[in-house]
Amino acid sequence: MSVPKANEQAGTPRARLAQVVNQHIVEIVSDSGEGAQTCGQMFGTISAKMGNGVWTVEIIPAEIEPPFRSRAGASGNRIRVGKGVVTNMGDQADLVVAFNEQVLYSRIDVDAIARGAHILLESKWKDDRSEDIREAYAAALADFESRGFIVHEVPMETECLKVVSDARRGKNMWILGALSAIYERDVSLIDAELERKFKRKGQKVIDSNVNLVRAGYDWADANIDLRYRIPVAPTNVPTVVMNGNTAVGLGVMAAGMELCSMYPITPATSASHYLAGSFSKVGGVVHQAEDEIAAIGFALGASYAGKTPVTITSGPGLALKTEFIGFAVMAELPIVIVDVQRGGPSTGLPTRVEQGDLLAALFAAPGDAPKIVMAPATIEECFHFMVTARKLAESFRGPVLVLTDANLATGQQNFPRPEVREEWIAPPIDQSAWDRDVRPYDWDGATGLSERPVPGQKGGNFVLTGLAHDENSRVAYESAINQHSMEARSRKLAALRKTLKTPDVYGDDTGDLLVVGWGSTLGAIEEAVDRLREEGRRVSSLHLRFLSPFEPGLREIFSRFKKVMTVEINYSDDPSFGDARRLAQLAWLLRSETLVDVDCWSQVPGTPLAPGIIADVVRSRLSENGSAAAAGAR
């Protein structure tokens, strides 16, 4: 079958004048299973390929098997496309495609759509056989218009049926074509994507999808009077686009780790899926253990045998792993533990974002178990932090926890292609004879560091134990030995901290308020700060990558601001609770670290934070600051 070339049809210049916008937010929502996720991700990828910055967020149904046409069933994707780098999901959507009107309500309910937004709505429901559906559709249409949305009724199904026999399975590609017309996307790039995606399914499937895209493009070109042009900021660095879990997986390979031992848990699992498909190319293996405890135990066995492993999990899995994490601290076994945080407590919100595991990461272990905890703030950092984490785990001989979250895990972003270096990859296990004068825990007085013998090394024999032990790994109950060994393990954090640099303040070095964040909120916080500074407010922000130990100099930075507050995605009480107030997790830690009366604002909406809401909160806290509440600052 011959497929028309892009430039014969789709790429021809049109008479309509496109509106130039610096960024736009598009959402595609459907009942689950209708392919809106795929459509959104491909739209994001194509946009990135054209040189735009993108950030995509999955819209996840509230129920596993939601009933058809229900608010609980909205599934899809939000794609924010911009001129330069896009760092977060933004505020409200500018254009929404809805496969039925009911799923759209779930987005209206959470205020995700801007007044004045354009809505492309499947119109087949107005002629449905069921009177209830016809009435619901008509009522919704009137309601949408009264809310200020501009609705475009689109006969998606009818048009798709002209090309394929099963419209339900083709609508997403048809819509991808329609969006490509509206946003002037180069459809030849879509062809290449389709080719890649459906290669295994054969040419017929590729052709049918290509035809759907073309049909959607042509229909929209002829019938929809909307054109947006999002300029591109030219860049000559090679760029990649992927989500955070893939970045973690690739980072694991680039770090030279060879074993990923895991137990399936949302939203961490897709990182191991990625590895399962690609790890063998670097000689690595994914072990799916019988449970979370076995997963980390298996990893620690490999670590003892000289191969630094990774285990990837989420909150409930982290809870199960804590006994072994404490063990790894005590026995000083290198391991990288990735915790893709999700909503809690307990099984909480399995598919949704939260930053609720920070204190658990630091403290959830039997006894006082000092360990390194890091949090990447971007998808790019998800990659690079794996390399750093492995290096730190081996140099400091212990567990390194890396906290990402569902926002990073499933969001897609473009970033400069990493330059992989051979020195990141592990050297083979050293099996040369052990120097008998060196003890298995020959703790350096200043740094707490020691060298570790690995099985196979002649003369290095020792018995690793989770019991209190001396430098020879001899089980020891003497109080002085316990004090000394605890000191050695703790000192490692102080030694690491000395090597870290003071974090940079975003904005001016002094001001009225400093917003402190960690993890995936970076983009939203900095965008909020930009807006506030444009309004003339003296607001800056600081983003922490190391949570244990903290980067140095925080107290001094805080002293240059009238007020310091954290912004986080975990629960905290409102300031009106006074002394009874429970604080957000980073605020809690920063207070003990700096003795500054750090304020906080946090929320657990199950979605990433939008810059608009952060800016609103800061405005209101600043105005409180002008009043008697100023007493609460510093």
Place this chain on the structure above:
Amino acid sequence: MYELKQDWMPPERPQSYCLEDYEGGAPRWCPGCGDLAVLSALQRYVRDQQLPPEKIVVVSGIGCSSRLPHYVKAYGFHGLHGRALPVACGVRSRRPDLHLFVATGDGDCCAIGTAHWIHAIRYNMNMTVMLLDNNIYGLTKMQSSPTTGKGHYSNTHPGGAPLSAINPLLTTLSITNASFVAQTADWNPPHLYATLAAAHAHKGLSFVRVLQRCPHFMAGYFDELQKDPSLVRLLTHENGIAVDPAVQKAFPNRVEHDPGDLAGAMKFAGDRETHPIGLLYRNDQAESYDTFMASGLGTPANVKVAAIERELDRFTI
């Protein structure tokens, strides 16, 4: 005296190890504890085999028996309660070159570690697992274990254990991929030694249950077996564990049992009247997870970098 065959000679090695080379810290078990017999059999066996100490890893969990690695001068991993098997599997996963022994107890393996036990059998990775089963928790001072017999007194069940014990042999035999299941007793060192030897020689996971005396908390528990030899059934076969005349004399109730016969193995294991001693089951054809785990070992760094570059190409725009 413990060699399998009289005419067997150890191959010549550049260095020869003596028993002392395998002696770790002084054992701190109670006098008469069956664990001592296991330790000594293991040390003698590795000495006779001249296994380099640096190539031996002994992994354990928590409990009296799990102290065993501390007393062997080799590499040891004294881990967490119930978690010896996942650790051992992890060690094995990337190190086919090491000799791996696991010491676990009935609480460790059959209570808190049950899931790991079942799956380790299924993974069938090359290692020798010794279940030192004394039918009681010793380290924490006499609580019922899953193998404590019904009605037996313990601190958690002063009125007698309310339920029947689980049968570790039957359980193991019933798990897919079981490849070596044997039982021996601490009070018969030659049989214990021969069992460890056969277990170590077997490729795959060898599960050896040792009936282990705890004179401290289960004094006299196995006396009956020692006094009345008819209660023990010695399994022999040309494919089984070699027995010398002394063993035969100690266990005169002897039956031929082909270890390839799983149904027969289950019959002996499930017999409520007698205890089998010997090799119940062996399947050299059982699949092993080792093959899967060891794939790609030793891939050179430059090959890895090239592969990662190709992966990055897939995401490059």
